[in-house]
Amino acid sequence: MSINSNSVFNNSGRVSAAGIASVVGLAVLSAVAVTGGAVKVLVISWVAFAAMALGAWLGARADETNPYRLVWGYGLASGAMVTSAAMFLVPQAMGLGGQAGAARIGGVGIAAGLVTGYGTHTIGHRLTHIETSFDMTTIAIAAHALSAGLVIGLVYASMPDLGILLGLAIVSHKGPAGYAAARRLGRSDKSATALLLPAAGVGLTAIPSALLPVPESALLNAVIFGFAAGIFLHVAMDFLPNCEAGSEIDEVCELHDHSHDLLDELRTHAVGSTVVGAAVIVLAWVAI
Numbered sequence: 001m002s003i004n005s006n007s008v009f010n011n012s013g014r015v016s017a018a019g020i021a022s023v024v025g026l027a028v029l030s031a032v033a034v035t036g037g038a039v040k041v042l043v044i045s046w047v048a049f050a051a052m053a054l055g056a057w058l059g060a061r062a063d064e065t066n067p068y069r070l071v072w073g074y075g076l077a078s079g080a081m082v083t084s085a086a087m088f089l090v091p092q093a094m095g096l097g098g099q100a101g102a103a104r105i106g107g108v109g110i111a112a113g114l115v116t117g118y119g120t121h122t123i124g125h126r127l128t129h130i131e132t133s134f135d136m137t138t139i140a141i142a143a144h145a146l147s148a149g150l151v152i153g154l155v156y157a158s159m160p161d162l163g164i165l166l167g168l169a170i171v172s173h174k175g176p177a178g179y180a181a182a183r184r185l186g187r188s189d190k191s192a193t194a195l196l197l198p199a200a201g202v203g204l205t206a207i208p209s210a211l212l213p214v215p216e217s218a219l220l221n222a223v224i225f226g227f228a229a230g231i232f233l234h235v236a237m238d239f240l241p242n243c244e245a246g247s248e249i250d251e252v253c254e255l256h257d258h259s260h261d262l263l264d265e266l267r268t269h270a271v272g273s274t275v276v277g278a279a280v281i282v283l284a285w286v287a288i
Contacts, residue, residue, distance in 0.1 A: 045203025059182025079277025113230015
C-alpha cells in the first residue's frame with residue numbers, strides 16, 4: 001500500500017503514516033524509559049495512548065454520538081484534572097519558593113501556564129478553519145499532546161517522588177477527546193488512525209523530558225510546577241461540559257428530537273459528572 005504525503009494526516013482516508021511511526025517511536029522510547037528508571041512516566045504515557053486509542057476506536061465505530069456519554073466523559077475527565085492540579089501541582093508551586101515573596105514565583109508560573117494554554121488553544125482553533133492539505137484538527141490535538149507530555153516529563157523529573165495518580169488524572173481526558181475527534185474525522189470520511197499520533201504524543205515528549213537532568217533550584221521547580229498547574233487547569237476547564245447554545249454538545253443534541261429539553265437535562269449530568277470526577281481523585285488519594 002502506497003502512502004503519499006497527503007495521507008499523512010488521513011485526508012485520503014488511508015492508514016496514517018505519522019500515526020504508525022509515532023507508535024513505533026513510543027515503543028522505542030519505552031525501552032529507554034525502562035533503562036533510565038522513568039517507570040512512572042512510562043506507565044502514564046501508555047495509559048494516555050490506550051485511553052485515546054480506545055476512545056478513537058469507539059468513536060470510529062459509533063453510528064451516532066451519544067450526548068450522555070459525551071457529557072459524562074468530559075465531566076469525569078475535567079473534574080479529575082481540576083482536582084489533581086489543585087491538590088498536587090499548585091501546593092508544590094507555592095511551597096517550593098520557600099519564603100512568601102519567592103513563593104509568588106510559583107504564582108507567576110500558574111498565570112503563565114493559564115495564559116499559554118489559552119493562547120495556544122485559541123490560535124490552534126483559528127488554524128482549524130484554514131484550508132490546507134492536512135487535517136488541522138488532528139494537528140492541533142497532536143500539538144497539545146506533545147506539549148502536555150513535555151510538561152508531565154519535567155514535573156516528574158523535578159519531583160520523582162510524586163505518585164502516579166497525578167499523571168493518570170492529568171491524561172484522563174484522552175478517552176473522551178479521542179472519541180470526539182474520531183467522530184469528527186468520521187463525518188469527514190477520514191480515518192481515525194491519524195489519532196495514533198496524538199495518542200502517542202504524550203509519551204514521545206514525556207519520556208525524553210523526564211530523563212533530562214533538572215537543576216536543583218527551588219525557584220526553577222516552582223516555575224515548572226506552576227506552569228504545569230496553569231496548563232492543566234486550562235485544559236481541565238476547557239473540557240468542562242459546555243451545554244450552551246452553539247457548543248459541541250448542543251450540535252449533538254440537535255440530531256435528536258426535543259433537543260432543547262435534552263440540553264437542559266444534560267446540564268444536570270454535566271454538573272454531576274464533574275463532581276464525581278473530582279470526588280474520585282480525592283477518594284483515591286485518601287485510600288492510597
